[in-house]
Amino acid sequence: MRRKMCAAAGAAAAVALLAGCGGQAATGDGDSPYNGSEIEGAFTLPSTEFTDNKGEPYELKADSAGTYTAVFIGFTNCPDICPTTMADMSQAAGMLDEAERDQFRTVFITADPERDDPELLDMWLGSFDPSFVGLTTDLEKTDATAEELGISVSRPEDRSGDYQVDHGGQTLLFDPEGDSKVMWSYGTEPEKIAEDLETVIGEDA
Amino acid sequence: MGARGTAVAASALGALALAAGCGPQEPRIEAADATVRVPLNPDVTSAYLVIENTGGADDTLTGVETEAADEVQMHESVEKDDGTTGMEERAEIPVKAGETVEFASGGLHLMLMDPEELDAGETVPLELHFAESGTVEVQAEVEDVMGEGGQDDGGMDDTGHQDMDHEDMGDMDHGDMQH
Ligand SMILES: [Cu+2]
Numbered sequence: 001m002r003r004k005m006c007a008a009a010g011a012a013a014a015v016a017l018l019a020g021c022g023g024q025a026a027t028g029d030g031d032s033p034y035n036g037s038e039i040e041g042a043f044t045l046p047s048t049e050f051t052d053n054k055g056e057p058y059e060l061k062a063d064s065a066g067t068y069t070a071v072f073i074g075f076t077n078c079p080d081i082c083p084t085t086m087a088d089m090s091q092a093a094g095m096l097d098e099a100e101r102d103q104f105r106t107v108f109i110t111a112d113p114e115r116d117d118p119e120l121l122d123m124w125l126g127s128f129d130p131s132f133v134g135l136t137t138d139l140e141k142t143d144a145t146a147e148e149l150g151i152s153v154s155r156p157e158d159r160s161g162d163y164q165v166d167h168g169g170q171t172l173l174f175d176p177e178g179d180s181k182v183m184w185s186y187g188t189e190p191e192k193i194a195e196d197l198e199t200v201i202g203e204d205a
Numbered sequence: 206m207g208a209r210g211t212a213v214a215a216s217a218l219g220a221l222a223l224a225a226g227c228g229p230q231e232p233r234i235e236a237a238d239a240t241v242r243v244p245l246n247p248d249v250t251s252a253y254l255v256i257e258n259t260g261g262a263d264d265t266l267t268g269v270e271t272e273a274a275d276e277v278q279m280h281e282s283v284e285k286d287d288g289t290t291g292m293e294e295r296a297e298i299p300v301k302a303g304e305t306v307e308f309a310s311g312g313l314h315l316m317l318m319d320p321e322e323l324d325a326g327e328t329v330p331l332e333l334h335f336a337e338s339g340t341v342e343v344q345a346e347v348e349d350v351m352g353e354g355g356q357d358d359g360g361m362d363d364t365g366h367q368d369m370d371h372e373d374m375g376d377m378d379h380g381d382m383q384h
Binding site for chain 1: 242243245246248249250251280282284285287288289290291292310311314316317318349350351
């Protein structure tokens with residue numbers, strides 16, 4: 001799969017996002033010890049109740065504690081950006097050694113809970129990696145979570161036909177305490193993501 | 206002398222014929238590297254390809270059809286001012302003389318609405334409708350989202366090629382999904 005969005009656009013978006021959420025020090029790739037943008041502590045996983053893709057309750061902060069957690073917000077009717085990102089995360093995880101992989105998980109939160117029920121999430125995520133966790137909750141909690149994480153979500157008023165949900169394309173990595181570490185913009189190559197994961201996991205080892 | 210004269214005349218004629226038949230004033234469309242993603246959600250999937258206009262005149266892609274889906278829309282993934290990534294539908298895609306248009310993840314893509322069940326390794330015909338060149342058909346390889354085309358699972362994109370000679374796009378399509 002080829003990608004169109006250029007690195008410059010991604011970097012610009014990252015800077016804009018950081019500027020928008022209260023002036024983090026990192027201003028570009030030059031200052032980041034990672035391939036992605038450093039977002040040390042800029043966001044914290046909220047203690048929001050979700051239902052996971054197996055139909056079990058999942059409290060975002062508590063149930064993610066103890067592992068490095070990558071969070072992406074998307075929807076399964078998204079044919080281009082979302083599957084590409086999930087495939088990249090799966091490939092990146094595959095590049096880790098087993099000990100690293102045990103400390104890492106990927107969480108996909110649906111921005112479209114009206115269509116994405118646990119069953120559909122389970123089927124969809126199973127195409128990438130059966131270890132991925134898919135989360136759904138009501139619209140209000142979904143939007144509140146997205147806001148907490150600095151990820152924009154915008155849904156059309158009329159959701160009758162084949163509608164699309166616009167959403168930020170970034171993936172955020174949280175440490176085992178639920179504090180943000182790294183942000184990857186859409187199109188970051190799996191090798192680069194894997195390198196960052198190794199760095200982050202290695203820092204605490 | 207005589208023979209040589211004939212040869213020159215013949216080649217001059219050849220050049221004339223070439224100019225008239227497929228000369229610089231006509232578009233010449235080649236479509237390649239077409240892939241369709243195995244539908245992950247029953248409502249929709251995406252397809253990608255490369256369209257090259259090696260002719261001397263502009264053309265425009267005005268629509269796409271396939272027997273494998275109810276409808277095919279042309280979309281572009283775009284980053285919006287509010288920081289979101291969304292998709293916009295395109296009614297026409299210009300393919301100018303000498304240009305190559307890539308449908309690739311994160312940019313232009315075809316949206317197959319209500320696709321059939323498709324398995325990796327299958328082939329699906331896409332009918333591309335052009336304003337000047339009429340309908341151009343290309344066979345698209347159905348690929349697993351992890352880049353696997355069925356029978357050869359280490360190969361990522363390698364099974365999807367409809368090869369035309371493309372020095373200038375040789376590598377673009379081999380990189381990202383591979384280790
Ligand atoms: Cu689309």
